[in-house]
């Protein structure tokens with residue numbers, strides 16, 4: 001499944017590249033306003049930090065929310081105290097697009113993550129051109145050489161890689177890369193199974209000085225408390241915010257957790 005998601009994302013990138021070649025996107029990326037400092041925004045603090053996600057659908061959960069106006073949702077997230085916003089730009093299964101990222105960028109001034117199945121430099125350049133400050137790299141989807149070169153490109157462009165892991169070996173690969181921001185996704189992207197305790201088991205392998213992000217499976221404040229007790233500096237939350245009716249109030253509750 002993860003392989004299909006990557007293949008789909010690359011096919012979509014190839015289609016966009018016919019419209020806008022690499023050199024043009026590279027020029028846009030280099031001309032874009034400087035990226036915001038995401039490591040500072042997500043730095044460990046006495047309260048947990050929240051990365052709030054703009055997410056319409058997922059392969060495991062199906063349609064979640066229509067989100068006709070992603071910029072308005074992002075403004076609610078910012079008002080609720082999100083430390084960063086994740087925008088799912090994958091088109092086929094998550095219903096996102098780069099246009100969503102551009103719209104959100106125009107609406108808020110906190111760091112933005114491009115959440116997609118990134119596997120080639122073109123997608124990283126697109127992210128920067130659209131105003132992203134962070135780019136997701138999924139360790140399970142990439143070989144070591146590709147992971148290292150994409151990581152280096154993201155850093156070179158002034159952005160921050162969020163390196164996503166799902167087991168001890170992937171954490172080791174993320175640490176070897178020198179990642180400053182490591183996520184542990186409770187959802188296995190190959191089987192879609194959820195394991196709320198995975199973060200607690202593998203987070204101790206992430207060295208001090210690295211920002212630890214617990215991704216997925218936050219439905220309520222108890223889940224945030226659970227992740228915080230296991231050492232999370234930040235949580236990445238999608239479904240609970242887009243389906244709950246009052247994203248700002250939910251965020252304010254999550255952010256209280258110390």
Ligand SMILES: O=P(O)(O)OC[C@@H](O)[C@@H](O)c1c[nH]c2ccccc12
Nearest residue numbers: 185215216217218236237238239240
């Ligand atoms: O909706 P949730 O369970 O709160 O999850 C958010 C986020 O962690 C999830 O969307 C996610 C984490 N890693 C990913 C990689 C690709 C696509 C999506 C994801």
